[in-house]
Amino acid sequence: MKRSERLLALSEMLRRNGSRGSSADRLAREFGVSARTIKRDLAALENSGAPIWSRPGPGGGYGLAAGASLPPVSLSPAQAVALMAAVSASPDAPYADLAAAGIRKIVDVLDPKTKARADELAGRVWVNAASPSSRTIKSALEEAMSEQRVVRIRYTSKDGNSTTRDVEPVLFASTNGQWYLVGWCRLRDAMRWFIVSRIERASVTKAACGGHTIHEVGEPPENARPVHGGGV
Template sequence: MNRTERLHALTETLRRAGPRGRTARQLAEEFEVTVRTIKRDLSALESGGLPVWGKTGPGGGYGLTERGTLSPVSLSATQALALHAAVAAAAQAPFSDSARASVRKVLDVLDPATRRRATALAGRVWVDTGPAPERRIMSALEQAMIDQVTVNITYGDARGRETRREVEPMIFALRSGTWFLAGWCRLRADIRWFALSRIRRADATRTPCAGHSIAAIGEPPALARSAEL
C-alpha cells in the first residue's frame, strides 16, 4: 500500500471508529508501519483540512470530529470525472479554490480503484478557460460578498482608464462566458457591472452594505438561473 492509499484508508478507519477513536499503536499495527509514521500521516491529514482530534494519556487516541466528517460517498468513475471537469472548467468562477478543495475531499473518500479510474479519465478532458483573476483579488471580493461589506476596487475600463470605486457587492454573474461582479457603485450612485478580469485591485472593508435588493438589478436573462442545485 502506497502512502496515498494509506492516507485514504487511515481516513476511513478513523471515520468508522467514531467517537471512540483509535490509538496510534492500534493504527500502526493495522497498517504495518511505525507509530512515528502514523503520527506523521495524521499530521498530513490535519494539514490538508481533515478535522482530526487527538487525546493524550490513558484512554487517549485519534479520531475525527463529527461535524467535519463526510457520510460514506459512493460515486461511479464517470460521476467523479464530472466533478473534476466541472471544477476545472470553472477556474474563473468565484469560490473556485474552495470548489477544488471540496472535490479533493470527495475524491479522498472514494475507493482507490474508482479514484484511479476517475483520475485517468480526467486526462481525456481538456479545458481552456483563459487566465483567472488573481487569487488575492478574488479572495477580497468573495469575503466582501460573504460578509456583505463594501469592497474598494481599482477598475480598468475598455480604454484602459482606471478608477477607484467603493462597491456594495450584490451578485456574481456569468454572462456570455465572462464573470462579473454586479453591485452598487458609490462613486456613480447606481448599480454597475464589473468584469472580474478588469479589476486590478480589491480590498474588503468593514463598512456594511446598505442592503440594496437583488431585485433592483432587474430581470435576469431568459436562460439565466441561480447556482442553487
Template sequence: MNRTDRLYALTEELRRAGSNGRTSAELAMKFEVSGRTIKRDILALQESGVPIWAQGGSGGGYKLDASASLPPLNFTPAQAIAVAVALASAQRAPFALDGATALAKVFDILDADSRRRAEALGARIWVNGDPSNLPPGATVGRAAGARVIEEALHRGLVVVLDYIDAHGARTRRRVEPIMLALTYGYWYLIGWCRERDAVRWFRWDRVRNARLTKEAVHQRELSVIGEFPPTAHSVRPEPIPGDA
C-alpha cells in the first residue's frame, strides 16, 4: 500500500473506531508498518487539517474527532479489487448475484483514472472456479509480506522473495510480478524469476519475507504464462446483464 492510500485508510480506520480510538501499535499491526511510520502519518494528517487527537496514558491512542463529517463513499483501486477478489473467491456463496451487482456499483463510483487502474490490476488476478481442483487439506494461506507483494504487482516493481520451495530449501529470488492466481486451493504469485530467467509459480504460503525494490518490471503479456483453463477468469468485473 503506498502512502497516499495508507493515509486515506488510516483516516477511515479511525472513523470506524469511533470513541474507542486505536493505538499506534494496533495501527502498525493492521497496516504492516512500523510504529514510527504510523506516527509520521498521523502527524501528516493532522497538519493537513484532519481532526485527530492523541491521548496518552493507559488506554490512550488516536481518535478522530466526532465532529468530522462523513466523506462521500469512495474506494481506492486496490480496495475495489479487494472486494472483487473476495467475491470471486466465494462465487458459490449465498447472495453471490447481489454481491456481483454491488461490485459493479463499487466500480461505478470510481473516477475514470481509478477505474482504469483497478481494471488493469484486476486483469492480473485470476481465480480458477472449478471446485474439483481443491485437493484435500488445501488451505488458502496468506504470504508473509503479502502487502509488499500486492504493492509490487500494483506498481509494477521487482520484489525480492525469501522462499521455501517444495523440497524445503530456502532461496532468495528477484521476481517481476505478472499476476496472482487462486487455483488448486492455493494462491500463487506468478512472475518472471530473474535467477531462473523464466516464469515461475511461487505459492503464497511458502513466502517467508518480501522486500520491495525501486526497479521497474519489464512489461510482459499474460500469454508468457501459458494457456488458462476454461474455468479460470480474472476478477476484473464484467457488466451484469440487465443491471440498471
C-alpha cells in the first residue's frame, strides 16, 4: 500500500473508532508497518489539519477529536474513478443522480494533479448502461422512501394487469438485474415487491407510513447486504 493510500485509510479508521482510539501498536499491526512508521503517519495527518488527539497510558492511544471537522476529502485517482464508474454503470440505482452530483463535488475539490490523473484514468473505463427509468417516477419513489410517506403508484404486473396502489415504502432492492421497490401494499394488505421499471406513475401522498420495518420483508439472501457498513 502506498503511503498516500495508507494515510487515507488511517484517517478513516480513526474516524470509525470514534472516542475509543487505537494504540500505535494496534494500528501498526493493522497496516503491516512499524509503530514508528504509524507515528510518522499520524504526525503527517496532524500537520495536514486532521484533529488528532493522543492519550498516554493504558487504554490510551490516538483518535480524532469529537465534533471536530475533518480536512477536505482526499481521494486517490483510482478511488475517484471507482466512484464515477459505479454510478455511471448503475443509473437506475436509487439516488443515483444525487450520488453523481456528490461525486462531482468531491472531484472538483481534488488537487489539480490528482484530478488530472483521475480524468485520464476515467477515459480508460467504459460503461454500457441501460437508459434509466423515468426521472419523475424515481424522484417520487426516492422522496417517499426518504420521508417515509405513502406513495401512490400505477403498476403493471407480469400478466399485463394494471392497478393503482398505495404503498408504504420499506426498502429498495436489486436482484437479477432489476431494481425493486419493496413495501406494504395497502391494496393487498401485505408486503409486496414491485419492479421499478413496471411502475408507470408515482406520486407522493401526504400520508405517513404506518411503521412497517425491514424485518417484515424477511432475511436477505446470503449474497445480499445493505449499501453501508464495514463490508463495503
